[in-house]
Structures are given as structure tokens and as C-alpha cells.
Amino acid sequence: MNNVYIYILIMALTIFAIRVLPLTLIRKKIKNKILRSFLFYVPYVTLAVMTFPAIIYATSSIWSGVAALITGVVLSYIGVSLFGVAVSSCVVVFVIELIMKFI
């Protein structure tokens, strides 16, 4: 059984190293095009991978999860704020699961 505090220490130190090294060491711009592009795409890809299919399996029913996904995509697309999208997804899941209890 691994120790939770060691996990946390690894998390904190690794993240700090990522944040601190460029700011303290690199004084020039990164020139390598592929590396720059890779770093540019990473956040979108990693968040997408973590969101789907996890979102449809995160709730009590797969259908409320699908509804949350659709809600999130549509609201984000029309420009609703981060906070608004997060709350709306939660509300949709709650309402749909409430309705499903009565069907």
C-alpha cells in the first residue's frame, strides 16, 4: 500500500518543477517548432481524454452522463462561463436522475 503523503509530495514537487524551471532558467523563447506545438496542443488533448468517456460513467446512469456531456459541450460552445457550465452540467444530471426515478 503506497503512502498518500508520498503521492502528494510527488504531485507538488513535480508540478512546482514544471512551473519554476522555465521561469527561472529559460530567458529566451523556445525556438523548436514541434516542441512549441506539442506544448500548445497538450492541454486540449489531455483534458479531452480525461473528460470522455469518464463523464458518461461518472453518474448513477449513463443517460444522465450523456446529458451532462451534451449540456457541457453546447453551453461551452455558446460561450457560457466556466462556472456556469460546471453548475449547469450538475443541475442537468440531478434533474434527469430525479425524473428517471418516476418513470
Added chain:
Amino acid sequence: MDNKFWYKKGLKDGIPIALGYFAVALTLGIAAEKAGLTAFQTFIATGTTLASAGGYAGINVIASMGGYFEMFLTMLIVNARYLLMSCALSQKISPKTSTLHRMAIAFGITDEIFGISSVVSGYLNPFYSYGAMTVAIPGWASGAALGAILGNILPASVMSALGVGIFGMFLAIIIPPAKENKVIMGGIIASFVLSFLFYNLPIIANNISSGMQVIILTVVIALSLAILFPVKEEDADE
């Protein structure tokens, strides 16, 4: 005096960020509780990492009892964007800024604090970042700790609903840029499809942990995009 001005300005601009963090961190805290972390551990983990995707990925590793090296690799990949932000901020601060100030600013590089810090006029005064961090960090860590506590108390229906909040937030981060950029849009769709396949193919799902799947998919997809569609200088600056 100048430092005091910037600190106060940072505090003020940090308040909406802190409120948003608090709500989003609640759902992260719920995930932490599910993974077996106590409220105290959640508070420490979120307060020292200040990362939504990174925190969530880390909790996944803990939940699946992954190895320490897997945790290290996951953090490296999932938080790689902070490397880019840190590079960008290094151009934004005065060359005279001491190493200690650089380290302190670096600790607070999140999507949102980076966002407000990189648009101030002229060089970034470190105290502006400190002001924002003063309200945003407690907002983030206390929200997560409360989520971990409520995770034990709230009824299953509410928990089920709150659990998708973090994914809603992730969507709100990735979808708007995809509207403007077709490559990002394609990358997100490819990520969804491949991630779905990985999740449902028994040979992969049974042999590769979910944290490792995230690393493999991210590196393969992002690198493919970088090679096929390298970005122009300006695109990568945001």
C-alpha cells in the same frame, strides 16, 4: 508603495477567480474523497498543487493505486501546459526580478492567474500575482476540503450530480478555443474516440492503468498534431 498598489489590485482581480475555484474544487474534493483521501489530505494536496486537471489526474493515480513513477509521469504530462505558460511569463517579468520572486510567481501559475498576469500592462509586478494567489489558493484548497467532507454526508443523487462538475469545467476550457481552431476541434474529437476505444477494449483496459492511458493518449495525439499541424509563433503565445 508600488508593490502595495499591485498587491491590492491582485487581491481584487483574484476574488472572482477564488469564487470560481471554490465551486470547481468542491467536485475535485468529492473525487478525492472517493479515492480515499481525508479532508486534510485533500486540503494539502490541492493547496500545494493548484491544478484542476493535474489534481484530478493525480487523484486517479491514487485511486487506482498506481506507482510513484506513474504519478511523476502523469504530473509531467498532464501539467505540461504550465511549462508553456511559465515560458511565456518569463518574457513578461523584468530581467531584474530575483530568483526568489520568480519561484514565488511560478508556484501560482494556474490557467486563470496566468491569464490575468500575462495581460497587465508593462512588466508583471510579482506582488500582483501574490495578491491573486492570496485569495485564490485558499479558495481552491478550502473548496476541495469541503468537497471531501460533504462527500461523506450528501445523498447519492447530489453526489452523482456534483461529480460531473469538473468535466463541465474541462469542457468549458477546451470547447471555446476549438470553435476558432479546426485543428484543436479535430484533436478533441480524435481524443474522445481513442479514449473511448482505450476504455472499452478489454486488452487495454485490463492491462494499462487509467493514468497511464491518459499519458499515452496525450503524448501520441498531441505529438501527431504537432508534427502534422505545427502552430505559428503567435498561436502558441496565448
